[in-house]
Amino acid sequence: MNLLVMLIPIWVFSSVWIWVLAATDAISDPVLPTEKQPSSQISSQMADHSTGVPEVRVVHHQDLNKKILIALVVASSLLGGILLSLLCFWICRRKNLKNPSAKSQHNQDAAKGLSLGPILGRFNSLRMASARKGSAAFIDYQLLVAATNNFQEDNVLGEGGFGRVYKARFNDNLLAAVKRLYGQSQDAEREFKKELDWLSKIQHQNIVSLLGYCIHGEARFLVYEMMHNGSLESQLHGPSHGSSLTWLIRMKIALDVARGLEFLHERCNPPMIHRDLKSSNILLDSNFNAKLSDFGLAVAGGIRSTYNVKLSGTLGYVAPEYLLDGKLTEKSDVYAFGVVLLELLMGRKPVEKVSPAQCQSIVTWAMPQLTDRSKLPNIVDPVIRNTMDLKHLYQVAAVAVLCVQPEPSYRPLITDVLHSFIPLVPLELGGSLRLPEPSSH
Template structure:
């Protein structure tokens, strides 16, 4: 039997042990605590090495309170978000020291350099967002170790190389976005292991090879975008296993074969894009199974056969595009059971009658084809107030000939009056000239570049020698006012000569007014306006002497692929900006203001560095110096403001409209004629900005360049408003180009033309067009200046 002393000692021993266990951790825990302290020290050093919070100095003790950083209870960093500060430089390999990191967001910054393999050490990382930077290089193989990753966004960078198959190990991944990069090679077969994936976007890369059938294992996938790549082969039938898919975009590839029937079992599919491929075969009747389908684009393929009547069972279909195929037969009336808002069947082999269900459509626009007058009565189109044509009760469509007739009816009496007036002036001046005939100046040849009113006869002899009497070999262009010649003077200086049509060669008063106007124009000084050096008047001809622009007109550069590709997005935006500055100078800084009247790609000249200068400014006034802006209609077809058809009043806002057309032409690489005709609200919401940009250039990977493109397009659409009162002034447009305001950085593929027209891309009122003129706001949303 134990003594009481022994019992007391035993109890005290147990109590002591209990206190030790309560107050102090076990030795194993104590070693973990020491390791944790070591990790915290490594995190602190790594944080200083990154340099993203340099304004805090070297004291990192309060780092958990720094903006963009979150920590756990032990003080280890779990989240870094620098999207608010736009960090610069490269991502240091030290980033791998943050072993507790769960979220890393470095989007919308100015990061460069390669992707660090050390990120693969972050096995607890769930969110990684490096989008909208200038990161290059390839994706490291080690990234396949980030097993906890749920969101991975590398979009809008310059990432190259193949896709590592090790990413197939990321079985918890739900969102993956590699869009707008330069990734090459095939899609790995192992990606079929990422069964948690809901969103997969590989659009606008250089991915080749077929679509792997293993993607059919991603049964949780809701959005799949492989558009704008070089994917070949047939669409695998396994895609039909993606039962949760709501958006499928395989457009702008090189897919061939027929559309697998299994796809038409995707009952949740609402947006289906297969346009611009090499798909063949008929349109399947199984289309009726797509009950949730609201948007279907199968245009620009090689589809054959008739339109299946079962498409009428797609009751929520709003937009249907089947253009540019080999579809035959007639239009089934079932299409109009629940008619789509937009229907494009153009450029096919469809025949037969148009279904009478068109009677219920009250929003048709444009001219009624002439053949329709033999098949339909005006009742067939009743209620469509935007139609025009030869049918009774419809107004005739405006045509070029009718507009020209209207112009002739207005101008002819004026010309007759001016002719009689000019004849009287001529007779009067001749009677006075007989008494005061000046001696001709036969001085030595002068310097054409320093003397404006040099002797015309001597200047003419110089030009005759330089151009071999205006030989066709020296002609580099023609226009409405005359022909342009390249001439090299004895001094070696190269000039451009615009030989004008001499309609008033016998009118002495014209010579005087011509000289006065030429003197005014020669005093214009702007870096983006072609310099007028002088002029020559001669009894045989008259011409203007301009500086020579080595690359010729913008129109010619855009017409040739090699030269157009040399003109990258930065140069194109700069050309738009420089043209705006030049027009602003002519409209607002010249006295009196000069309206160009003929802004077009032919009148934008480029020097050897592809820098733009506006030419032909004021030429209309030279030809008719007594004309005001309101009495002479000039311009190039396709650039003329619509109000001139009925007002005959030329104002600065006419130049603004022409500038809008020009800006779109520069971005598109061609004249936007068809686009301007189809820019209705219902149609433009379905056209993405990226779809109209010049396909000869790849979409910009630099976020800042993309912003500039969006801004230039926004300016262009503001200038194209049909009501001139609501177009911005050129001064307003020019000032905005020089400011730092830019639209919200949406990716180009997500921006529709409707957004540009309505300017939804601006973050707040400070990012809207505004300029002050005489105390009046003249800007993007309201411009009352005409």
């Protein structure tokens, strides 16, 4: 019906135009004889011409018919072209109307402000395939509700000081971790903004990827890549008690953490101090690759010493100079790395109760034994005891002792720590150690 309404004025316009062309020809040719003129009329016309009477031109049928034919051909071609264009438009429109459900779904996704394409690309291509550096995707709240099954308790992955982390399934190919921040305190809001700001800018293989964020009323959400083996804390101190962590895997985890810290301290501009390095903030993917997370307390550390920084961190990991004097440097992260290294070696928590009213740190307990080669093998985690080369064990213990020195100037730079671990990790796990091939009989 709409097509017919569009064609009527075109047809009328074309008809009028053809009529005007024909009428113009008729006006320019006033004499349209239909029969051959008698000789007497011709002679009289010649007489009139000789006496000054205006000449009357004679036009034959063939000339007029040619002009009308040309006009009709031009008009028909124009009308045919218009009709053909309208027909193509009508066919395309019919095809589009045959799939209204797909179009409706596309509109719904657009209304939500999110397409999963950028997130999947970001997740599968080293965190930068489809996102501009310095930005993070905004994720619609209803999508988070659906992905976490309305934040069911069964989907809880962990809980920290400022929030709870949920498993989220966006589709069959994408699992993610959603951190829901608690409360509306200034500290929680500050952590959210810092985490969003830092992780939107930082891209490294040993730093967890931020897929997106959500602000819904007073609620704040951060969406990370899924780390299938959870945190180092849950692996070491959870139900499995480190049974999945062999000596070589533990050395690989230490190397990955050192690489992440080295990137923050030496390669970021400005340099960064994590300020909350601990086993619960070291996440492990399905291949036990370790990545640093939780940058809500991170600060720029462009100078070697920073004062008047509010004391933050976790008991057992905080460096003595920061705890007592508020002095924060990159060496504070090195101290925390040393504590994590002791956890990997001994399988013990950083702070343990020795009596109802007394706690003991792993540093205080281990230091006298770490430097005694006769005692060192006996304090190693039973899961890995007697599974490593003793020479490598002594090297790792020496690095740990240096990292937890009370005086920060005695601690090594994280770059030195990184280079000390590369020879202890096999080639296939990212180091330079060549394992002997099993002998064949």
